[in-house]
Amino acid sequence: MNEATQRLFFAIWPDASTSGALAMLAQQVAAESGGRATAPGNVHLTLAFLGDQPSSVARALSAAAARISAPAFDLVVDRVDSWRKNAIAWAGVQSVPPPLLELHQAITRSLVVSGLEPDERPFAVHVTLARRIAAAVRRPLAPPLVWHVTAFTLVASELAAAGARYRVLSSWPLVAKT
Ligand code: ATP
Ligand code: MG
Numbered sequence: 109m110n111e112a113t114q115r116l117f118f119a120i121w122p123d124a125s126t127s128g129a130l131a132m133l134a135q136q137v138a139a140e141s142g143g144r145a146t147a148p149g150n151v152h153l154t155l156a157f158l159g160d161q162p163s164s165v166a167r168a169l170s171a172a173a174a175r176i177s178a179p180a181f182d183l184v185v186d187r188v189d190s191w192r193k194n195a196i197a198w199a200g201v202q203s204v205p206p207p208l209l210e211l212h213q214a215i216t217r218s219l220v221v222s223g224l225e226p227d228e229r230p231f232a233v234h235v236t237l238a239r240r241i242a243a244a245v246r247r248p249l250a251p252p253l254v255w256h257v258t259a260f261t262l263v264a265s266e267l268a269a270a271g272a273r274y275r276v277l278s279s280w281p282l283v284a285k286t
């Protein structure tokens with residue numbers, strides 16, 4: 109890999125209490141599914157994956173992200189599910205809040221103005237909890253976990269001996285409800 113590039117993605121990063129709750133859930137779901145739990149500090153919701161990008165693109169993306177004005181919202185994480193194709197178990201929502209779609213669309217526009225091609229696949233709202241699962245898991249999460257989303261972030265994914273390590277590069281606030 110070219111040293112001047114970084115592997116980037118936009119994400120929603122959990123606050124400490126949500127991160128702790130999701131990490132505990134990841135442990136449970138990993139045990140249920142026979143998978144490997146996401147490391148506690150790594151739990152996140154991906155908004156857009158950008159891949160390896162030079163610093164010029166990172167700067168353009170940051171400038172575009174700084175212009176986004178979208179509302180803060182609550183994400184009610186109320187289900188656990190899994191994908192057979194990539195052997196991942198994840199946490200998700202029964203209903204996607206419109207402000208999350210609005211944020212996703214605004215970020216997609218930021219990619220386009222920065223010269224990147226957005227993912228053509230539909231936005232799959234999920235928080236990866238466990239990888240390399242042996243058995244499918246699918247159940248409601250009761251009581252749900254209510255995640256107060258007040259910002260979005262640009263993150264660099266760095267490969268460490270123990271796997272991917274994520275570093276938040278910048279965060280931009282969402283507009284508080286009045
Ligand atoms: P590793 O690939 O080393 O197992 P990882 O998947 O956690 O670790 P990355 O591949 O850097 O780390 O991915 C960062 C984030 O972007 C993760 O949330 C991942 O699910 C998501 N992601 C990675 N590749 C894609 C892709 N091609 N399309 C959409 N999202 C992706
Ligand atoms: Mg990956």
